[in-house]
Amino acid sequence: MHAPRKALPEVDTQRCTGCGWCVGVCPPHVxxxxxxxxxxxxxxxxxxxxxxxxxxxxxxxxRCPFDAIRMVRRDALKAD
Known part of the structure; x- marks a missing residue:
């Protein structure tokens, strides 16, 4: 039995300004x-x-005002 698929945030470091809005709004603080x-x-x-x-x-x-974060499906992050 596999864990349910989910999307994870992928940060574009070229767009991220380090403002911290994403950190502040993250419920599990990850x-x-x-x-x-x-x-x-x-x-x-x-x-x-x-x-x-x-x-x-x-x-x-x-919440990101700079569109620096996109959600990527977890199975797309690894090629196994």
């Missing part, structure tokens, strides 16, 4: 802002840090 690159003062971007905990509700994608 998104976080992380510094990109090696410079600790570099830009922050949204990252899905707990994919198994994601419910696939898509509130993050709906």
């Amino acid at each position: 998104l976080s802002l992380q510094v990109q690159g090696t410079d600790r003062f570099g830009p922050k971007r949204s990252v899905l840090h707990d994919a198994p905990g994601c419910t696939g509700c898509a509130l993050c994608a709906v």
Whole structure:
């Protein structure tokens, strides 16, 4: 028996500004802002840090004012 298919947020780091709206609206708190690159003062971007905990509700994608998050079906993320 397979787990139900669900969509997970995929963040476009070119569009993400690190505003944090998606992090704030996420009910299971599976998104976080992380510094990109090696410079600790570099830009922050949204990252899905707990994919198994994601419910696939898509509130993050709906709330993002920069269209930086799209929901991708989980079976499309891996090719196995």
